[in-house]
Amino acid sequence: MRLHFDTLKDIQLALGDFEIGASAFNDGSFTLRFGYWAEIDEAVLNLRLPNHLMATKAMVDEDEFGKELVNYLISRR
DSSP states (O other): OOOOHHHHHHHHHHHOOEEEEEOTTOSSOEEEEETTTBOOOHHHHHHHSOTTEEEEEEEEEEOTTSOEEEEEEEEEO
């Protein structure tokens, strides 16, 4: 699974800064976390990924105020 740097830059320009992480599933997928575990428009993210990849929102936890903390799992279609 490969992803060109220009794709990452396009995601940043459209959705803001993010961090890349290793997936807990250890199956070649990885995660993107925007801001402080912020929710973004998943459709916008998927439009910017190549056709062989897809993003899926994953709730990681809740903060002390009940706000969902999410990241996005990037995996093969």
